[in-house]
């Protein structure tokens with residue numbers, strides 16, 4: 458087959474032109490695709506950006522405080538209701554919330570001289586705490602003043618003036634209750650010289666070791682304060698100690714109600730250093746004598762106990778039925794006693810807080826502070 462040589466006639470199949478056309482259309486298509494792709498990407502970015510828009514931009518404008526604050530005297534806008542409390546399985550419906558904070562109770566201050574530490578019904582007198590004799594020591598001689606329902610071993614016996622009517626009243630009540638008039642008072646107030654003679658006489662007859670078991674050294678006897686009484690029963694021509702005589706059980710039982718307690722017991726001997734003395738009663742006041750007796754503590758131990766109660770921290774309550782508890786906040790009972798200790802301050806005086814308009818008694822402890830007894834109700 459004879460084919461014409463190229464170039465003599467238009468070649469409908471000019472391959473070079475066709476190629477150029479094809480190439481041109483191919484470039485245009487790619488360009489369109491790229492533009493389309495870019496458009497799609499751009500749209501996608503706009504959509505994503507719109508979705509991720511910062512939510513804080515959506516918070517509506519908060520009206521200014523100044524604008525919404527009511528004028529003085531207007532009602533404040535109601536607060537939104539509180540969120541529901543989170544309940545747990547351990548929730549106790551009886552729980553009423555934490556205790557109210559303890560605040561200082563109302564008080565007035567009584568200023569006392571630090572020398573008064575050696576005076577009062579609660580002073581501790583023993584071999585380590587000698588009695589400090591005051592300039593004046595009012596005593597009442599029993600002879601000529603006492604009721605006729607008990608007897609005296611000598612006419613010189615006297616007692617602390619404030620204590621005498623209480624003691625006399627106790628023996629009147631004893632006589633009324635039992636019909637017994639056989640109490641014999643053998644000792645009350647003693648001067649230093651009287652105690653000195655007594656002690657030296659006992660040392661001569663029994664030796665120093667035994668004498669010191671029964672007779673305090675001069676200056677260290679409770680009798681110096683007029684707050685101690687020795688008494689027995691005199692019947693059938695002889696003396697009986699109270700535990701030996703049936704009617705005297707009334708005194709043993711009721712003496713604390715009048716403020717007296719048995720000072721030297723067998724149990725206390727290790728601490729007091731004194732032999733048991735069933736005849737020696739000490740006056741301290743009703744709530745204290747009852748506590749000492751019921752707690753079965755000796756006076757030295759009782760002083761240690763009272764020092765744990767202070768006005769600011771914890772005070773001892775003695776309720777009307779004789780039971781005790783400590784102050785719970787400041788909810789005090791209507792009746793009974795409140796007792797606390799105040800250490801003496803540096804210097805010449807000590808400020809002692811007491812409840813306003815209360816009936817109270819302040820006694821030195823003859824050591825380092827004061828014991829306050831407040832009558833409640």
Ligand SMILES: [Zn+2]
Nearest residue numbers: 685686687737
């Ligand atoms: Zn005595």
